[in-house]
Amino acid sequence: MSLLSRFFYKRPPDGLLEFIDRIYVFDSCFSTEVLPQGMYPVYLNEILTELHEENVESSFLAINFRDGDKRSQFADILREYNIPVIDYPRHFEGCPVLPLSLIQHFLRVCEHWLSSGDNKNIILLHCERGSWPLLAFLLSCLLIYKKLHGAEHKTLDIIYREAPKGFLQLFSALNPMPSQLRYMQYVARRNISPEWPPMERALSLDCLILRAIPCFDSDNGCRPLVRIFGRNLLGKNGSMTNMIFTMPKKKSLRHYRQEDCDVIKIDIQCLVQGDIVLECVHLDLDPAKEVMMFRIMFNTAFIRSNVLMLNSDDVDILWGSKERYPKNFRAEVLFCEIGGMSPTRAPTATLNGDMKGGLPIEAFSAVQELFNGVDWIESSDDAAYWLLKEFSANSLQEKFQKLILNDMKELSKMQAKVGLQMPLMSPLDSDEEKYSVASDSVCSADHEKIQHGGNSSDSENIDRDFTTEDSESSATLSINSSSPPHQPQPHPPPHGAPSSLLDSSVPSTGTSGSQTKTKPPQELPSNRLPFSAPAPPPPPPPPPPSGSKHAVSSAPPPPPPPPRISSQSNPPKKASLKPLHWVKVTRAMQGSLWADAQKQGNQARAPDIDLSELESLFSTASVTSASEKGATKRGSAISKPEIIHLVDMRRANNCEIMLTKIKMPLPDMISAILSLDTSVLDNDQVENLIKFCPTKEEIEMLKGYNGNKEMLGKCEQFFLELMKVPRVEAKLRVFAFRITFSTQVNDLRTNLTTINDATKEVKESLKLRQIMQTILTLGNALNQGTARGSAVGFRLDSLLKLSDTRARNNKMTLMHYLCKLLAEKMPELLDFDKDLIHLEAASKIQLKLLAEEMQAINKGLQKVEQELAASENDGEISIGFRKALKSFLDAAEAEVRSLISLYAEVGRNADSLAQYFGEDPARCPFEQGKF
Incomplete structure (x- = not known):
């Protein structure tokens, strides 16, 4: 309210509270006290007299919320003042929400009355005791309808705060806000379709699925009983509201526990249309004792995708009972079109002892000998998985041991070979060959460290020195390949690497002292040097060059060498080059390009590289003079405009x-x-x-x-x-949903179709039926004369025991014997997998994940609807957006409706598959029924 309106604001009479302009509420609606008999008429007369005196030119309309059909005292008193009164019921089947047609009537009456009479008319709102939750809800709807507030939850919360704390809990045992918010969203979306409310759809409420069992008894479970209230479309008076569905109230009602199952599916198959109230109560062992689990009120006109997916925040539950529901609790109400109603189900045929097709018990005389005295192993593990794991572990271990033994033998041979021929190496070998020997010595040191486990400190020192020097001198080696080779020492040790060879292959700058102190490995094996026969004695060595003297000894440096070998001496600081991020090969494989290059020697030598040109092209920073740098800085400071950043950099x-x-x-x-x-x-x-x-x-x-x-x-x-x-963020999220919608729907439809096909194939496979009968007969043969014998069937998890039950010699399992028996006497059954084409693909699909995908699609459509309603107030900028979104929403709703129908069909087929094997669908999920 602006300052000017506050200045001219006229306070309402005592006993009235102004919620909206010219809409007053009696303060008795917020009071828990009951006026004494005879005081109520006095209270109303005082308020109405003062109201008439202050608003002489105004007309009044009173709206009253009451219980029952009798005329109220409030209406009789206001009739004396010629004030018309409209009565509304205080609830709809116990829920403080009116049917959508009455909500529309209330909103339009208020709008018409306030807009007529030169904008001076006044509306009076009154509620009898216990009707405050409904009055608060309709006031919130009016604020949304007149676009005075935008957020439904915030608007409803503001209205409820006008009453004393705990006032709502006093009149409502359940928290009614989730259902009230759902109907407020219906009001907020009135601009989506040309007519509001939209036409009420007649649907078949197929089933109710509860995921994650709520806890309502000492066994951490519940015994749910469902009731549905609405219009009876099949009755004589279809406009009357009554109970149209209820489950039988028996002591034998199914009890679900959290440790036994995590999904409850309740088949309903009830025709619904318009406003519906669905109640789910927990029935105690005493049938007279009920506890309300949750309540849902909805209108079928807004069931666009034939599904309602709700969590614990979206259903009306008892105050303070939130901890009874697991965090992942979800209630799914599935619908289908009336034409697509599933027919009354015939009893599902099950596998039992009466079915024929297996082998007679006489065929198992041999099995009693093999498995005599062998008990069934009580294990819940997957035997096939255990067996596969054992095979893979043993085979890997054997392969690993063979590999290590072969490597050890090769290594010892190479060590002996290199130990004999290393002193006879030719001094004329190229630098690349010498470098390969040095690098091989590093690898051999690693092998020795692994093989012998000793001399760890020496090996570590060698590895560290060679690794660091190798990275520093790799460029120098390739450049100095054409320089005269360094000569080995006159008398090298018989089983060691020549020291000059190591020095020349790993040159260093300023580290020669530390290099000469480091001991080389005792042996230098290498599988890359092609030694076929001992080399001839080398010719007399020429006098060593000055560079080699500097590399070996610590004498003062000689005069500057030619430019080609200037890197041997201490060079001036050069510009750092950009690294080439390659994967270095340290050992050339036999027959590879690198091994052939080492054999060819000088024939495959790389060309000389100009270091100065390389530095000018690939240095990390451009080399410029100080004057040029200063000029560049000054020029950039003058010409480049300053950019202002307000956001974090x-x-x-x-x-x-x-x-x-x-x-x-x-x-x-x-x-x-x-x-x-x-x-x-x-x-x-x-x-x-x-x-x-x-x-x-x-x-x-x-x-x-x-x-x-x-x-x-x-x-x-x-x-x-x-x-x-x-x-804009909400629009972008809607856009992202629009992009991925087709892919999501197609993937979900493909998975649902695969499951459908797989369930049909399993139930229709005669070969699988005969195999199951054979297993039954085999088990009865083993258990003959015991309490386990004479079985008419077995549980699916018993199939795992076939691989666990071993013969007396431990060389054969019952699964092996079954395969042997089928191959000998019923070989036509061995290709039963050809009847189950879709089973492998279905085994990788989980219905729980498909339900989550279905919920994500449904939530995405809800966000689309909300943004479409909110964009009505955006103006011209969102005209194209609304048009495109409306077109997408119409097409998407048709897609999702057909998808929900398929989803419901898959759920029924999954349950029938469990019943086919004699299992309880609640305790045997679809994933277990896929073997």
Whole structure:
């Protein structure tokens, strides 16, 4: 209320509270006290007299919420003042929500009365004791209808706070807000369709599925009993509301426990239309004692996808009973079109001892000898999985041991071979060959460390020195390949690597002292040096060059060498080069390019590389003079305009990187979002846009910026463009759902069809039936004369015992014997898997995950509907968006309705599959029925 309106505000008479302009509520509606007999007429007369005196030119309309059909005292008193009274019921089948037709009537009466009479008419709202929850609900609906508030939950909470604390709990045993919010959303979506409320659909309420069992007794379970209230479409008076479905109230009502199952499915098959109240109560062992589990009120006109998926926050439950429901509790109400109602089910045929097709018991005389005295192993593990694990573990272990033995033998041979021939190496070998020997020595040291386990400190020192020096000198080796080779020492040790060879292959700068102190490995095996016969004695060595003296001894450095070998001496600091991120090969495989290059020697030598040119091209930083750097800095400071960043730099940089991947002007991007154009933006791009929607703090910061907006960074410019679209993040989420909807629906439909096909194949396979009968006869033969014998069937988990039961010699299991028996006497059954084409694909599908996908699709459609209703107030910017979204919503609802019908059919077939094997569908989920 503005300051001017507060100045001219006229306080209502005592006993009235003004909720909306010219809509007054009697304060007796908020009181828990009951006026004494005879005081109530006095209370009303005082209020009405004062009201008439202050509003002489106004007309009055009173609306009363009462219980029963008798005329109330309130209506009799107001009739004396010529004030018309409209009576509404205080609840609908115990729920403080009116049917949608009465809600529409209330809203339009209020709108018409307030708009007529030169905007001076007044409405008086009154509720009798216990009707406050309904009055609060209708006031909230009126605020939503007149667009005075937008958020349903917040609006309802504001109205309830006007009453004393605990006032709602006093008049309602259940929390009615979830059902009230559902109907408020119906009111908020009145602009989606041309007619509101939409036409009420006649549907068949197929079943109720509860996922995650609520706890309502000492056994952590419940005995649910379902009742449904609504119009009886098959009765004589279809407009009357009464109970149209209830489960029989018997002591034998099924009890579900959390440890036994996690899904409850209750078949209903009831025709419903219009406003429906569904109650689920827990029936104690005493049939007269009931505890309300939850209540749902809904209207079939808004069941767009033939499913209601609700969690514990979406159903009316007892106050303070939230802990009774697991966190993943979900109630699914499945519908189908009346034409698609499933017929009354015939009893499912089960597998039992009366069915023929197996072998006679005389065929199992041999099995009694093999398995005599062998008990069934009580194990719940998957025997097939255990057996596979054992096989794989044994085979891997054997392969690993063979590999290690072969490597050890090869290594010992190579060590002996290299030990004999290493002293006879030719001094004319190229540097690449010498480098390969050095690198092999490192690998051999590792092998020795693994093989012998000793000399760990020496091996570690050798590995550390060779590894560090190798990385520092790899470039030098390739450049100095054409320089004269260094000569070995005159008398090398018989089983050691020549020290000069190691020094020349791993040159270092300033580390020669530490290098000479490090002991080389005692043996130098290598499988890359092609030694076929001892080499001839080397020629007399030429005098060593000055570079080698410097590399071996610690004498003062000689005069500067030629440029080609200048890297042997201490070079000046050079520019660091950009690294080449390759995967280095340390041992050349026999027959490979690198091994052949080592054999060919000088023939395959790489060309000389100009280091100066390499540094100028691939240095990490450009080499420029100080004057050039200063001029560049001064020029950039003058010419480059300063960019203003308001957003956190890290977030701004990530946002700019994201924008570079989209590669389109910002206005075109916004246009594609508002038109839901999937050909311009894909799902990954839309998801990235959602991540970089501006937060509330960033929006306030950008709104408070008064400078030149063209000087802002790209991220800030992007945020400003998004801020032009109302609720841009919600629109982007709707867009993302629009992109992925077809894929989600197609994948879900494919999985549901696969499960349907698999269940039909299992039930129709005659070969599988004969095999099961054979197993039954085999088990009775083993258990003959015991309490386990004379069975008419067996549980599915007993199939795992076939692999656990072993013969006396432990060489054969009962599964092996069954396969042997079938191969000898009934070989035509061995290809029974050809009858079960879809079983393997169905075994990878879980119905629980499909239910979650179904819920995600349904929730996505709800978000689409909410955004479509909210965009009515956006103005011209959302005209194209509303048109595209409305077209998508119409097509998506038809898709989801057919998908829900298929989903319900799959649930029925999965239950019938469990019944086919004599199992309880609640205790034997579909996944167990797939073997």
